Amino acid sequence: MLLQLRNIFKWVQQGGQRIFLLKDINLEVQEGEFISIMGPSGSGKSTLLNVIGMLDTFDEGEYDFLSESVHTLKEKYRSNLYKEYIGFVFQSYHLLDDLTVEENLEMPLLYKKIKSSERKALVADMLDRFSIVGKKDLFPTQLSGGQQQLVGVARALIGKPKLILADEPTGNLNSQQSEEIMQLFKKLNKEEGVTIIQVTHSEKNAAYGSRIINLLDGRKI
Amino acid sequence: MFKNYLKVAWRNLLKNKGYTFINVGGLALGMAVTLIIGLWIQDELSYNSYFKNKESIAQVFQSQTFNGETGTWSALPRPLENALRDGYGDNFKHLVMCSWTNDHYLKYGEKSISRPGNYMQQNGPELFGLEIIKGEQDALREINSIMLSASTAEALFGNEDPINKTVTVSNEHKLNVSAVYSDIPVNNSFNDTDYIIPWEKYLAVNEWIRNAEDSWGNNSFQMFVELADNTTIEQVTDRIKNVKKDLNEDTAQFNPQIFLFPMKDWYLRSSFENGKQEGGRIKYVWLFGVIGAFVLLLACINFMNLSTARSEKRGKEVGIRKSIGSQRGQLIYQFLSESFLVVLFAFVVAVVLVFLSLNGFNELSRKEISFPWDNGMFWLVSLLFIVFTSLLAGSYPALYLSSFKPVDVLKGTFKTGKYAGLPRKILVVVQFTVSVAFIIGTVIVMQQINFAKNRPVGYDKEGLIQIPTFSQDFVGKYDLMRAEFIGSGAVVEMSTSSSPTTQIWSNRSGFTWEGKPEGFQEDLAWTEVSAEYAKSLNLKILEGRDFSRDFATDSLGILINETAKKYLGMENPVGQLLRDDDEEDPNPPLKIIGVVQDMITQSPYEPVKQGVYVYDRHDNASYYNMRLNPNQSATQNITTIESVFKEHFPEIPFEYDFIDGEYGEKFASEERIGTLSGVFTALAILISCLGLFGLTSFVAEQRKKEIGVRKVLGASIFNVWNMLSKDFLKLVVISCFIAVPIAYFVMNGWLQEYPYRVVLKWWIFAIAMLGAMLVTIATVSFQAIKAARANPVKSLRTE
DSSP, X not given: OOEEEEEEEEEEEETTEEEEEEEEEEEEEOTTOEEEEEOSTTSSHHHHHHHHTTSSOOSEEEEEETTEEXXXXXXXXXXXXXXXXXXXXXXXXXXXXXXXXXXXXXXHHHHTTOOHHHHHHHHHHHHHHTTOGGGTTXXXXXXXXXXXXXXXXXHHHHTOOSXXXXXXXXXXXXXXXXXXXXXXXXXXXXXXXXXXXXXXXXXXXXXXXXXXXXXXXXXXX | OHHHHHHHHHHHHHHOHXXXXXXXXXXXHHHHHHHHHHHHHHHHHTTTTTOTTGGGXXXXXXXXXXXXXXXXXXXXXXXXXXXXXXXXXXXXXXXXXXXXXXXXXXXXXTEEEEEEEEEEOTTHHHHTTOOEEEEOSSTTSSTTEEEEEHHHXXXXXXXXXXXXXXXXXXXXXXXXXXXXXXXXXXXXXXXXXXXXXXHHHHHXXXXXXHHGGGOTTOOOBEEEEEEOTTOXXXXXXXXXXXXXXXXXXXXXXXXXXXXXXXXXXXXXXXXXXXXXXXXXXXXXXXXXXXXXXXXXXXHXXXXXXXXXXXXXXXXXXXXXXXXHTOOHXXXXXXXXXXXXXXXXXXXXXXXXXXXXXXXXXXXXXXXXXXXXXXXXXXXXXXXXXXXXXXXXXXXXXXXXXXXXXXXXXXXXXXXXXXXXXXXXXXXXXXXHHHHHHHHHHXXXXXXXXXXXXXXXXXXXXXXXXXXXXXXXXXXXXXXXXXXXXXXXXXXXXXXXXXXXXXXXXXXXXXXXXXXXXXXXXXXXXXXXXXXXXXXHHXXXXXXXXXXXXXXXXXXXXXXXXXXXXXXXXXXXXXXXXXXEOOSSSOOOOEEEEEEEOOOOOSOTTSOOOOEEEEEOSSOOOSEEEEEEOTTSOHHHHHHHHHHHHHHHOTTSOOOOEEHHHHHHGGGHHHHHHHHHHHHHHHXXXXXXXXXXXXXXXXXXXXXXXXXXXXXXXXXXXXXXXXXXXXXXXXXXXXXXXXXXXXXXXXXXXXXXXXXXXXXXXXXXXXXXXXXXXXXXXXXXXXHHHHXXXXXXXXXXXXX
């Protein structure tokens, strides 16, 4: 088992009232799953994803990731954990504008303190695999949305994560670009056994996954 | 990793050129000011570093109390020498009597120059550790010898070997050059001592000095000592403090205290207030130190404000980096390396700025500071300075930026408050508080200088020159020369005096007069003058009459000044007598024939001292004072005077000074302070405005959409301008109200040092405040109007 959420609650205090963002979420994810989280706006999809990705905290409940109880870990240890095992893909790509494609890909490796020669090799592999060798010296703003997201996925993968978290990865893309990215996810999941959890609005994209979780007002339905 | 940080930082700097310019430019200005002040302070603190035994060298001083006022002097009586040698000799390695440093004429062959030098006892050169580069070590052994500084030797002898050549001093004493010592560098005591002649010669050629051997009342000499190894300045002072009091009954009533004044204090702590050592130049070292620190702070505040104002732009990067696995510490490190890079740049620019402005600065501050390229210590300190500045400027932005939560910033809903957060507002207030305080301080310094400059001097200093007449050649020739000079048409009136018009060289006591209060200890400024003194200076006679050549008895007559009239307590001074109170061998009594207007001879900030002008019976004055012919040009007059002078004194170099120039020297120190603080204030304001300019442009950028909406809804350009400017103006007004009391307090304290001082008026503060506000409005308006004029459709469409 990759991760397990037990009775997760998350709320904000507003005018003396608790507004629940997540309410009693229980979830088990096995390695190699491809999960789609669906639900209307404000249903807590992204919040759930961020909690799983340890970018956000929760107020109640327990979270085990690879048998480590995340809720008891210190910040520093937690960031070591997700740096090692989790890769993020964002709707608006979130590449660093000041770095070239190559440098953006290299960045996670820097934080993992990987040696220079090894970094070079890994980046070259990734460029090759995504067929963007010719774009390696361009800056993100010089690329189309689809290309940027390709780099985003490549960046998420370069650290060899066990889990990829994707928050509406195709939200800013046209249908053809979307198709390509989803095919890529499918391939990664099938051939390399990477666990993927994606948030999506589209039934079509959700269908790529092996399991769909529906959320409404912070609850699983 | 570090490389990656620098790469990002570098690209960031390139991308935001305006921001980079403001940041690097502001920091560079601030660092340049701090650097140049640092060099200045280093120069001040290194005064006298030429003397290797600096720590154990001291000058002997005395203080005496007259009517409850304690004065402190370096001038000592001759008998003190033997008293110290005989009674306390083992406290000193060396003890050296020394004359004052005065100009004399030196002549060799056809070459004749006027240079300052003095007389010293034999082991003076050893005490000061002079480096003998030619000739014998014990150079003052023979009475008819002279040792020259290297530059003086070169001026007189050129490439010739000066050793054992004969130099004629003051046109009469033939002295043998026994040694040449390397020049004492500037920024050291005795830097102006170009030659040294044996003390024995001083005694041999001056009867009055020989006569002073046993006179405890004649305080005309200097004494320097080097301490013995096993003792300290304090210990020796404690032993010798009462030596004069114990040995001399006559002066005991003035409670003379003898003490050692250590060389390390000669330059920076040479001020004595009522017998106590109190400050001196050190206060300027502190003043500029504080100014330097503040200017640097202002520049760092710019950096902080602009960095945090841009946080929305950098926020996204923080979020991404954190989601990829960066820890907060790594981000802090990244932002600190960025500020290090910026500061490093700024430092390079600052070094260039300092290098370019050093000449001008030297001129302003009368220094000879050179850029210490080859000084390892300087670069080490600079490195520390860069790191310190990076931390000062970069810490707050680093902590602030790295604290962003990735979820918040990545969602895109992140906003840093409306515009300037509270810390940023506080920092702007700090900046303008400092700037406004600087403005007020500078205006008050300038005012005080002008106030003292406009003070009536009591005589007419325009068109008046003085010619030094120290040489024996001038003795007895005054009447002849006066006729010659006036006859030449260049001079309308002239006189002689024993001190220059702008100084008092001699003070006397020991008189009685009718109505003198019991136990009154008088102290009178004493100037010996020729009959035409008042006439040549256009000094007004208020009571009685001027000296007249028609009355033979005037040779025992004196003029007193207004202050002296009050001081002596005389209702009708004319005709009263000042009697010598020496009962055994009294000088003849002096009769007051007139009262003249007070004239400023000492500090223009102090009250005029009580003084008497005595008829010079010996025709042995120090200066000719000449009133130039107002109908001719000054150059013409000077040329004529020089040719007459050369005709009669062909051996003596012709030298002259304009009195108004000499008088202007009295303001030099305050004017320098005024100009320098004016320059630093201008830079401080410039730096603050640079920051404000940057800040406004960011606020305008941030509120672009709001401005667009407002304009669509009908806001005029003025409305928008008003909206944007008001917020900043508010901050500046707050600064003014903090700065004014602080500036008032500090400047009022500064003014207390000057008995003759300007009254602080409310409008000085009002002008400074108004000035600061105008500058703010001007700075803010550029961006505000630009933002207000932008087409709203554009800014709304981008959303």
